[in-house]
Amino acid sequence: MKAVIFATRNHKEIVRDPLTLLFGIAFPVLMMVLFSVMQKNMPFALYEIETLTPGVIVFSFSFLTLFSGMLLGKDKSTSFLMRIFASPMTAADYVIGYVLPLLPIAVLQISVCILAALFLGLSLDLSVLFMGIVLIVISLLYIGLGLLLGTIFTDKQVGGIFAIFVTVTTWLSGTWFQLDMIGGAFQSIAQLLPFFHAADAARAVLSGHYEDVLLSLAIVVGYTALTFIIAILVFKGKMQE
């Protein structure tokens, strides 16, 4: 119950900054439109809406990292977190309280992007719904990374790190270009990290290759669990500093 009360506060804190929220939804849609227009004038298939949509949604999740990281970072630097720590809340209450409010935002990002994709020619079938569900699971990775960043850095630092984070993770996810176009070390690194697998899992569900989803999703979930464990350990360390 306390987790939900805290989550409600965190939700308000995020949605009452509508400009950043809008950016986190509108910008990915804009990218999707741009790239699918580009595709129309290209001789080969690179940004087909079926491959573009999952990638763009995963890209939009980087904003979840920004939102959760900034919120936690700010709560830390203003000592609001200290006040919360002084209350009889449990560690689970804090974590749930910071994760929960970002899920509806993830759902909003998924819905708006899918809607835009439908206008751009994506055909609506059951796999679109399945992709939505897989994407919600994937969003937890990005929320967790935000919490980790927010635990370690201040809100201002998180803002700066985000610029690098969003660039690197989308390169590595293979959304703007296919990884084997570059190959080599770049591709190997990308395959070791979860971002490519996140986009890959979403692409696999959408194309109906359900058997390919599991491995990719398992890697993402593994990284998510690891991220949360590290975030909580660092968090607990900071609490007792």
Next chain:
Amino acid sequence: MTIEIKELTKRYKDHVAVDNLSLNIEKGEFFALLGQNAAGKTTTIKMLCGLVAPTSGDAFLEGASVVHNQIAVKNNINISPQETAVAPNLTVVENLRLMARLYGYSKIQAEQCAIAQMNIFGLLTRQHEKAKTLSGGYKRRLSVAMAMMSTPKILFLDEPTLGMDVRARRDLWSILRQLKGHVTIVLTTHYLEEVEVLADRVGIMHNGKLRALGTIQQLMSQTGKPTFEDVFLELTEGESR
């Protein structure tokens, strides 16, 4: 005895932030903890609130140990941290309600308590303003009012008037005077005038150690100094880190 501090020590790597502090504070007392920057005041408060684990020693708040029974301690105390620590995008009344709810109050209780505190702290006319739009003085009032929302037995105020203009500071003083006797207050400050106006008893820390303890009158006659400022300067002399 409301607060019993027994040989409380906090060591950070190679230096001692709080050194073997022993001290008792009576129920209903207004106690001022003084000292230069880095004297160890905030660290002491953090240990008493269960926010920082002592390296050795213990403290008992309303009988509960900060080492062994943090939840019981946390239910009895509240803190207004050194920074303002308000939720910026929540309104004044939302900030207050949030605190009450996090301490397990029902919605109705939270509402009643919020109105009562807004009355005391002169916040009624600003109840629907977002906390981030308040002036520094009003943010401080809100911060202290938030700490009062759990009806704590012990209230910790860490430099509550830092950076406030003269009028705002005077206003807060008169509010704090209203609380006097109803709740045990431990206050840290750099403003000696504030101490003379509010405090029943004073402890002066220097380099983590308690240098002096008593009423202002007692300290003045002990040191033979004509003003409290002279007393303070005398007792905080010597090399500081």
